[in-house]
Amino acid sequence: MPPTSEILTTERILEATEEVLRRHGPAKATVVDVARALGVSHGSVYRHFRTKAALREAVTKRWLDRTSESLAGIAADTSRDPRQRLSDWLAALFEAKRRKAGDDPELFATYMVLTDENGGAVAEHITDLTAQLTRIVEAGVDAGTFTVADAATTARALFQATGRFHDPCYHREWELPGVEGEFEAVVGLLLRGLGA
Numbered sequence: 670m671p672p673t674s675e676i677l678t679t680e681r682i683l684e685a686t687e688e689v690l691r692r693h694g695p696a697k698a699t700v701v702d703v704a705r706a707l708g709v710s711h712g713s714v715y716r717h718f719r720t721k722a723a724l725r726e727a728v729t730k731r732w733l734d735r736t737s738e739s740l741a742g743i744a745a746d747t748s749r750d751p752r753q754r755l756s757d758w759l760a761a762l763f764e765a766k767r768r769k770a771g772d773d774p775e776l777f778a779t780y781m782v783l784t785d786e787n788g789g790a791v792a793e794h795i796t797d798l799t800a801q802l803t804r805i806v807e808a809g810v811d812a813g814t815f816t817v818a819d820a821a822t823t824a825r826a827l828f829q830a831t832g833r834f835h836d837p838c839y840h841r842e843w844e845l846p847g848v849e850g851e852f853e854a855v856v857g858l859l860l861r862g863l864g865a
Contacts, residue, residue: 752815
């Protein structure tokens with residue numbers, strides 16, 4: 670085991686776990702592998718995460734949170750028209766998911782397995798994303814740009830209506846010719862439907 674001079678933090682463990690998962694895949698990656706990569710005993714890792722499942726869930730949550738955090742700025746940007754904010758937010762979500770699938774396919778495949786295991790983390794992620802959408806819809810209603818009866822219900826409908834462009838089960842379609850045009854057509858239709 671290589672000696673470590675750094676303090677063992679949750680963040681270091683999560684980074685190492687991500688690397689181990691990338692190298693070995695979810696079926697073969699172990700806590701011992703993570704500990705070895707960090708130069709510590711597996712007991713040191715277990716002091717931060719009581720079980721392998723807890724470690725895998727934390728890695729999944731961290732991965733999902735990266736997308737949520739990148740979109741939060743768009744949702745909070747009140748300087749932009751709500752229509753533009755909604756369009757930009759949906760485009761950023763699509764691009765973030767495409768990038769994750771295309772830039773590191775091995776890690777993406779790993780996370781597909783982990784998200785299946787960690788329904789709670791996924792549900793929390795979806796709740797956060799629909800809350801961001803709700804804020805954008807509410808801003809549109811307040812500005813008189815959108816006419817909807819219930820912003821939260823509308824936000825969930827928008828999320829579901831655009832699922833093909835962010836639900837990982839569709840990742841093989843994200844690089845097909847014409848997908849950008851299809852995305853723009855769906856977003857345009859939704860924006861017209863929200864119009865006041």
